Each structure stands twice: as structure tokens, then as C-alpha cells.
Amino acid sequence: MKLTEAKKQFISSWGAFGTHWGINKTMAQIHALLLISPDPLTQDDLMEELSISRGNVNMNIRDLINWGLVERVIVPGNRKEFFTAEKDIWKVATQIIKERKKRELEPMLKLLDQLEGVEGDKKDKNVKQFVETLSSIKSFGKQADKLLQVMIKADENWFVGSLMRFFK
Amino acid sequence: MKLTEAKKQFISSWGAFGTHWGINKTMAQIHALLLISPDPLTQDDLMEELSISRGNVNMNIRDLINWGLVERVIVPGNRKEFFTAEKDIWKVATQIIKERKKRELEPMLKLLDQLEGVEGDKKDKNVKQFVETLSSIKSFGKQADKLLQVMIKADENWFVGSLMRFFK
DNA sequence: ATATTTTTTCAGAAAATTCTGAAAATTTAA
DNA sequence: TTAAATTTTCAGAATTTTCTGAAAAAATAT
Numbered sequence: 001m002k003l004t005e006a007k008k009q010f011i012s013s014w015g016a017f018g019t020h021w022g023i024n025k026t027m028a029q030i031h032a033l034l035l036i037s038p039d040p041l042t043q044d045d046l047m048e049e050l051s052i053s054r055g056n057v058n059m060n061i062r063d064l065i066n067w068g069l070v071e072r073v074i075v076p077g078n079r080k081e082f083f084t085a086e087k088d089i090w091k092v093a094t095q096i097i098k099e100r101k102k103r104e105l106e107p108m109l110k111l112l113d114q115l116e117g118v119e120g121d122k123k124d125k126n127v128k129q130f131v132e133t134l135s136s137i138k139s140f141g142k143q144a145d146k147l148l149q150v151m152i153k154a155d156e157n158w159f160v161g162s163l164m165r166f167f168k
Numbered sequence: 169m170k171l172t173e174a175k176k177q178f179i180s181s182w183g184a185f186g187t188h189w190g191i192n193k194t195m196a197q198i199h200a201l202l203l204i205s206p207d208p209l210t211q212d213d214l215m216e217e218l219s220i221s222r223g224n225v226n227m228n229i230r231d232l233i234n235w236g237l238v239e240r241v242i243v244p245g246n247r248k249e250f251f252t253a254e255k256d257i258w259k260v261a262t263q264i265i266k267e268r269k270k271r272e273l274e275p276m277l278k279l280l281d282q283l284e285g286v287e288g289d290k291k292d293k294n295v296k297q298f299v300e301t302l303s304s305i306k307s308f309g310k311q312a313d314k315l316l317q318v319m320i321k322a323d324e325n326w327f328v329g330s331l332m333r334f335f336k
Numbered sequence: 337a338t339a340t341t342t343t344t345t346c347a348g349a350a351a352a353t354t355c356t357g358a359a360a361a362t363t364t365a366a
Numbered sequence: 367t368t369a370a371a372t373t374t375t376c377a378g379a380a381t382t383t384t385c386t387g388a389a390a391a392a393a394t395a396t
Contacts, residue, residue: 003295006286010302013279020190020272024384038297043343053386058344079341079394087301089308104188111181118174127171129206133255134178140257192354211373221356226374247364247371 007036011050026052027060031069031085040073040082068095098152105145112138175204179218194220195228199237199253208241208250236263266320273313280306 011032018028029050034041041049046057061083064070069092073082086092116134120127179200186196197218202209209217214225229251232238237260241250254260284302288295 001283001286003286003288003292003298006283007298009279010283010298013276017272017276020268022188022190026384036294036298036301038293054343055345055387056385059385062344081343087297087304089301089304093308100188104185108181108185111177115169115174115178118169118171120171124171125206126204129255130171130175130178130204133204133257136255136257140261194354222373223357223375224355227355230374249373 007033010036024060026050026056027063030057030060031064034070034083034085035087037084040075040084042080042082044080046083067099094152097148101145101148101152105141105148109138109141109145112141175201178204192228194218194224195231198225198228199232202238202251202253203255205252208243208252210248210250212248214251235267262320265316269313269316269320273309273316277306277309277313280309 011029014032015025015029018031019025030046033046033049043054043057043061046052046061047054050057061070064085065072070083070085073084075082086095112134116131116138118127118130122128122131179197182200183193183197186199187193198214201214201217211222211225211229214220214229215222218225229238232253233240236254238251238253241252243250254263280302284299284306286295286298290296290299
């Protein structure tokens, strides 16, 4: 298979993959393209390679920057802005975990704390099941939160190495 | 806060939460409602509690069953079908991990294997970056795959306990 | 300052996803 | 059987999400 064809397939699959993770197709595709590009690209490059509009590129690049996955780069002697993606996959994963933890897990744990204090007869099986479900989700969530925190903090090789040795 | 209100909030948030994970809102809401219901519910119960149509309930219940998160239950002396959700959160998480691993991670690893064999000059920096990116994603993916496999197989208390002790 | 290039914004258009409701199929009862 | 209850299906409707393109804003050059 030639590079052009392989690139196309990778970008397209990465986009489809993204949609299963609450990420929109175009954002994932831009990210994919930047991941495999040795040099930074401009908005025009992205428009052309992916056949999408300027506005679309601009909005999705902004999101990728907010996620901490893409950076603006200044190329001296060049008026346009360039963009580049972090290439170290462990760092990419860490960054995504960090953001999703903050955006999703933490607010959910907060909500569960509030809802657990529901009034009512603890002998009513409806109340009982509600409280039990919430408390077990919360307990699970808190453990996940701790584990993810460790992963975020850990150095790549140390962490993966240790974990793999531990479970091998 | 009263149970009715708390339930409403939990179901609604769980639905919103689901959309960040590639799960549709209604499916997540049905799941939430079944999680906090001590007794099995019928399609009519779900229609009424969530104010959604019969078709909608039916389709999403089918999906939940395919995900292994909900079961049909026969209630003797009753003509309608009843549905109930697995209440053990660890089992729920395990089941979701298992399915997503199968549906998403494994196909992606397969594709990466294929694409890595791209033809071309390994000195061309475009080819080089492409191959390197794919190979590092693959290596990361394979390690994740192994780790998830261990989690799926592991007994709840043993696993969480060990991991927490290991990282404390 | 003024002109030119580049980036950003956002209203409306397009596309994708989800939902409804009624008809068809299936199941159970009489 | 035949009838009644229940479940399933799916075409079109409604909703939500994403995208476009042109105008406004911002940045840089002359």
C-alpha cells in the first residue's frame, strides 16, 4: 500500500474511532493528520488535505488546543500560523485522561454526593436501591479517580513497566 | 431533596454523561432508571417514566441487552416482559470494558497492523513519521489491551485492593 | 495611516442522529 | 382456531450536531 492510501485510511478510521468516544469526526481527523505530519501545518493545509472549510478547521483546532493536544507554532519568516500535535502517545493519553477526569468524572462525583443525601424512609426499597446504587457508583468512581491520578502523575516508562511486570 | 426529584436529576445527568461516551442519551437514561429500580420494569413503565415512545424503548432496550447490561425477566403470572439491570457496578464496568475492547480496540489494532506495512522510502520523513506514529499507537494499544484483559478477568476485590495497595 | 493578509465568528444550511407512531409480526389466551 | 395482548420494525418526522462561507476582527506589512 502506498503512503497516500495508508494515510487516507488512517485518518478516516481515526475519525470514526473518535465518534465512539464523544469526539467529533473532524476533530479526530485533524488530530490524526497532525500526528503523522513531520512538520507543522497551516489551516490551509488542513482545509486542503481534509476537504473541509476554513471555519470548520478553525473551530476544531481551537478545541484541540483547549484539550492540550495541539499547539500553535511560529515559523520564522512566515506570516501564517502553523499547528503541530504532541507526538508522544503516552503524553497524548495522559492529557486526554486528565481532561476527561476534570470535565466528566469530577462533576459526576460531585453530583452523586449531593443526590445521596436524599430524604425518605430508608426501609422503602425504592429509596434503599437508589442510595445503594449511587453509593456504589460513587465508590467505584472515587477509586477510578485515584487510579487515574496516579497514571497522570507517573512517568511513562516507570508506570507501564511496573504495571506490566506486576500483572505479567 | 425528595426521591422523585433526586431520581429525575440522576437519570438526566446519567443521560448527559452517556453522550460523552458515544452512548445515546436515551439508552443511558433507561439504564440509569433500571439501575435504581429495585424491581424489574416493563416497556410501558419505561415509556411512562421517561416520556418516550414504545419504539424508542424497544430499540434501546435491545441495545442494552446486546451490551450485556440488561436482561429480560419472566415474572410468573404476568404476560408482559420485564427488564432488569445488573446492579453490581464492578460487573457493569467490566462488561462495558469487555465490549468496547472487542468492538473498538481490537479492530483498531488490526488496522494499524495492516497500515504499518506501507511501502516507501524509510528515509522520507513523511513515511518515517507515519510508521513511527502508527507503531507507537499500536504499542500503546497493545499494552492497554493486556491491562484491560487482566481487569476483565480479575475478581473485584482482589483487583482493586491490589492496585490500590500497589499505588498507595 | 492604509492596505493586505490571515484568523475568527456565527447565522443559516446541510448532514447525521434519534424518535415517533402505526402497521406487521409474534406470542399467549380463550 | 380465532382473538386479544404484546413486541418489533421501520419510514418519515423531529431534533441535534456539524459544517460552510462570507463578513467582521485582528494582525502584519508597506
